[in-house]
Amino acid sequence: MARRITGRISTAVLAAVLVMPVAALAHHGWRWTAGENISLTGLITAVRLGNPHGLVAVDVEGEPWTVEVGQPWRNERAGLTDADFAIGREIRVEGEPDAAASRRVIKAERLWFDGQRHELYPERD
Structure with a gap:
């Protein structure tokens, strides 16, 4: 009986390990986006910066949006600091929904704070 349970657990763990990379590939990159840019402006309500990319919750006229920003090195290259993403601050985002x-x-390509533009993906221009 214990051997059968262990076998089932091993099979479940193996299946999860095989499925996880597929789910990660489906999300990362640009395949999940619509293929054209939109622009939105709102107030930051929550932030989680770090790898594999940062996530910023933004209230856009009462609609909650999640903005995928760059990895720490990409944000830094664009001239951004963690302090730029302060809760309550207005942000303008252009990118692919x-x-x-x-x-x-939305996967951000450009961000504006106080009218200053920050290019996250200059290679996409």
Whole structure:
């Protein structure tokens, strides 16, 4: 009996390990985006910066959006610091939204704080 349970657990763990990279690949990169840019402006309500990329929650006229920003090195290269992402601060974002219109997620290409533009992906221009 214990051997059968151990075998089932091993099979479940193996299946999870094999599926996780596929899910990660489906999300990272640009394949999940709509393929054209939009622009939105709102107030930052929450922030999680770090790897593999930062996530910023933004209130856009009462609609919650999740903004995917760059990795720490990409943000730094764009002239951004963690302090730029202060809760309550206004942010303007230009980038590609999720291909599923019901999901309010945008992968940022450019950010503006106080009118100053920050290019996260200059190689995409």
